Amino acid sequence: MTEHVLDRPVWHSLIGVHTHLARRHGTAAAFDPAVSPFAGTGTDGDAAWADLRAVLGAGGTAFLPGSPFPVPDDVRVPFRVRVLQMVAADWRPESDPDAIELGPDDADEMHDLASRTKPGPFGLRTRELGRFVGYRVDGKLVAMAGERFHPPGYTEVSAVCTDPEFRGRGYAERAMRTVGASIVARGEIPFLHVATDNPAISIYERLGFVTRLEYEVAAVVIPGVASNPVPELTHPYAD
Structure with a gap:
C-alpha cells in the first residue's frame, strides 16, 4: 500500500x-x-x-x-x-488584521514565551521553519502561532501558545486562524499534532480539524x- x-x-x-x-x-x-x-x-x-x-x-x-x-x-x-495527527482539509479561516508578523528581531521573545508556556520544542532558530504571527500587549509578546513541518501539499500549525496572564482572550485561536489562512491561500492543507490527553483537542475539532491517525x-x-x-x-x- x-x-x-x-x-x-x-x-x-x-x-x-x-x-x-x-x-x-x-x-x-x-x-x-x-x-x-x-x-x-x-x-x-x-x-x-x-x-x-x-x-x-x-x-x-x-x-x-x-x-x-x-x-x-x-x-x-x-x-x-501518543499523539493525534489532525487535518483540516475543509478549514477556510480568515486572517486577523491585528496579528503581527514575527521575525528575526523577535527571536528572543518568541523563545522566552515558548519556554514558559511549553507548546513543544522551540529554540532560538525554530522561527526559521515558516511563518509566525503573534500579539503584543503594552509591547510584550503574549501569544503566537506558526508553521513547522511542511510535507508536500500540507503545512503544520504549531507553537500555539499564550502567556498564562492573557489566556481566555482568544489570542491563540486568532493566531491559528491567521496562520491557517496563509496556508490555505497557498493551496495547502493545514494539519497539526496534539497529545492524546490534551484538552485543546476539542478546540481543534471545533475549528474543523479531524483526526487522521494516532x-x-x-x-x-x-x-x-x-x-x-x-x-x-x-x-x-x-x-
Missing part, C-alpha cells in the same frame, strides 16, 4: 521545503538541532536505523514521529508520547558519548 506523505511528515519536510535545515544520510534526516529536535526516515528497519545513527551521531538525540520502528535494543527511549512519538538517544552538547529531551507536546 502506498504511504501518504503525512505518514512520515518529518522526512518529507526535510527532503523538500526544509532541505536547507536538514542533516541527511541515505534514507534518514534530522533538523539542525538549533532549529528542531525532530528526525525521520523514508523507510523502516535496520538500514533506516543505520542511516539515522550516522545522522545523529554517538550520543545524539531526537524525537521520531511514527517511524522508524521497531527501535533497536541498544537505543535508549527516555519516553514515548501514533507514537519516541524520544531516542543513540548509544555513545556525544562529541558536542546535545539538547535535553523534554515532552514534545507538553500542553
Whole structure:
C-alpha cells in the first residue's frame, strides 16, 4: 500500500521545503538541532536505523514521529508520547488584521514565551521553519502561532501558545486562524499534532480539524558519548 506523505511528515519536510535545515544520510534526516529536535526516515528497519545513527551521531538525540520502528535494543527511549495527527482539509479561516508578523528581531521573545508556556520544542532558530504571527500587549509578546513541518501539499500549525496572564482572550485561536489562512491561500492543507490527553483537542475539532491517525512519538538517544552538547529531551507536546 502506498504511504501518504503525512505518514512520515518529518522526512518529507526535510527532503523538500526544509532541505536547507536538514542533516541527511541515505534514507534518514534530522533538523539542525538549533532549529528542531525532530528526525525521520523514508523507510523502516535496520538500514533506516543505520542511516539515522550516522545522522545523529554517538550520543545524539531526537524525537521520531511514527517511524522508524521497531527501535533497536541498544537505543535508549527516555519516553514515548501518543499523539493525534489532525487535518483540516475543509478549514477556510480568515486572517486577523491585528496579528503581527514575527521575525528575526523577535527571536528572543518568541523563545522566552515558548519556554514558559511549553507548546513543544522551540529554540532560538525554530522561527526559521515558516511563518509566525503573534500579539503584543503594552509591547510584550503574549501569544503566537506558526508553521513547522511542511510535507508536500500540507503545512503544520504549531507553537500555539499564550502567556498564562492573557489566556481566555482568544489570542491563540486568532493566531491559528491567521496562520491557517496563509496556508490555505497557498493551496495547502493545514494539519497539526496534539497529545492524546490534551484538552485543546476539542478546540481543534471545533475549528474543523479531524483526526487522521494516532501514533507514537519516541524520544531516542543513540548509544555513545556525544562529541558536542546535545539538547535535553523534554515532552514534545507538553500542553
